[in-house]
Amino acid sequence: MNAKVQLAAKAATVGAHCLAERIRPPAVRTAADVPVSGRRVTAEWLTAVLCRDVPGAEVSSFTVTGGSRGTSERVGLRVVYNDAGRVAGLPTAVFTKATAGFAQRMLLGGADVISGERHFFMGLRQRVDIEAPQGYWAAVDPASWRSITVLEDIAVTKGATFLAPTTGFTKGEIVDLVQNLGRLHGPLWGAPAIATLKTPRQYSENTDAFLDFRKRAAVGMQRSRELMPPPLLGEADRLHDATIRSMQLSTDSPNGTARTLLHGDCHAGQTYRTAAGAMGLCDWQGLLQGNWAFDVAYLINTGCEPDARKAWLDDLLDAYLDALAGAGGPRIAASEALLTYRQHAFWPYTAWAFTIGRAVYQPKMQPVETCLTLMRRTAAAIHELDAFEAVGV
Template sequence: MNHKLWLLGRVATVGGHVLREKITRPKARSVGDVPASGAAITAQWLTAVLCRDVADAEVVAFSTTNGSSGTSTRAAIRVEYNEAGTQAGLPTELFAKTTTSFSQRMLLGGGKMIDGETRFFMDLRPQVELEAPLGYWGTFDSSSWRSIVLMEDVAATRGAVFIEPNAPIARTQIEDLVRNLARLHGTFWEHPSIATLKNPNDFLAAIRSSIDMKGRCAVGMERAEAVIPETLYGQSERLWAGVERAIDIATNDMPQTLLHGDPHIGQTYVTSDGRMGFADWQVVMHGGWAHDFAYTVNSGCEPEDRRAWDRELLELYLDELARAGGKAPSFDDAWLAYRQQSMFAYAAWAFTIGRAVYQPKMQTDETCLTLLKRIATALDDHDSLGALGV
């Protein structure tokens, strides 16, 4: 109840900020400013944040293209520098993500995601070798829940093409994603720098404080009836118990590492040289490794491919994890964790297709149904509820 009262207060505060911004249309000029949108960015502000470590460097012009809106507002930015900036090799192809609308701020702020990408790109990304965009600047305002992240535009710099969630993925591609996860997890295995991040229990509690996620998952099951296995259809209460149990295990019963948090196949891309990478780090948190592994494999693979590949993918992951500095569990223990940890992936997509009118439409129904079919079939094949004892 206290959290709900806090969130109600935030509704009033954030709503007031959004209204004032629409009226005054403030421009960002100094390093301490947080642009409300791409339209608030100025060359002066870009100079402050991008040229801060290069004497005499200055942004002389910029342009924005390819704007879109979802859980955040996004745009590509092309930057031109003076001679000092050009000679220093400062980045010219950027991608900006802002929280512009009221719904975006309440979703990301209320869900404790408002600072996720800032933390990842500014503090954590430089410490790990994996295929992911580089980060150049990130900050947020705790009162208005304005936020911005400037990152590498991998479409321009690496020829990246984002993976279409409804298309099948090749084995070599899912293997590359699994290796990326293992390097991420191994690098931050029980690392003190991740202790202040939220954990899966925190994340679930934050979502539930603002949205009836359990109820929306039940609605989602009805809307996705055609793709839910008969053995699971109608068992919304039991599935939710499984979600809560799996999330608690990932929080309290597994070695803690840095998690992407939301590594579904639609968050991935392939570069021009064939490397697979992860984008969209808003949900970054600390928890048990299998949360990410199960989510990636079971959302990315068609059921027949996953049945053929998942044991060998797990072996590949464990080998790479050990090389990257993690303490790999035995295969049997890892297989049990994998079986248990697809529950949140199921809830995320049942809740998305089961959205209420007050929730933003984050994905198409086609994408929701494709991923729910893959994930729910994996839950059925692996008897995930039985593995969790619910």
């Protein structure tokens, strides 16, 4: 209850800031300022954050090229520099992600992942060789939970197309993606640089503080009951208990496996394909530290149709393990990897169960079709992998 009281108090503070910003948006001139939205940036602020390492460079002008809203507000920008900026090759095609609204701030701030992209793009991104956007600036205002990230617009720079999560991966696509995860996890395996990030257990506790995900996931099961494997129907409480156990295992592995940097929200809808055919990962807001299989199980179980997952699983785990070892991580035995993967089958399901099981006062974070497709895939994985046995629930 204390957590809920604290969150209610924070909600009042954030709401007051949102109201004040509507009346008088904050001025944004220096890198210390956090704009309300990409639509509220100025050439002076863009100069401060994009030209900070190039003496004499300035942003001459910029135009807004469009945008969208979801868990964050996204705004495309085309930036024009003076001669010094052009000669330095500073980025001209960028987009911003901002927590412009109250619901966005409470969703990301309440789960305590609002600083994820700041951690990734302002330090950790440079330590991993993966296909992911470059980030140029990220900042959070802790009082109002305003946040903004300035990123490479990969649709322009790489001809990237974003994959619909309902389509399902080809084998080549998912192999490429799990190899990306190996190259993400390996260099930061047990690294002190990730020690301040939240663990999966803390993430679930923070989420539950403002969203009763046991109840919401049970509602989600009812709303998708026609897609559920019959043995799982009526097992909402057991699924919740297994999810909690899985998050504990991801935080403190019983075999002493070190934590590594996790994407944290590595579902099929966070992927893209470049014009050159490379597969990449985007949306780094949910950054965590924990067991490698948290990401791998989430990606495979949300992105692969059940028959494809069963046919490809051994090859996918082998591809991941080879990439992990090649990037400086440990060499994990195949039998140990399979057990750990099975233990992590629950969060991929629960995340989508409580998303479609939302209450009327909660924002609609994902389309119903996406939720139903990913619940069907992830529920099948729990059943077919005998995942309850793997966590002892």
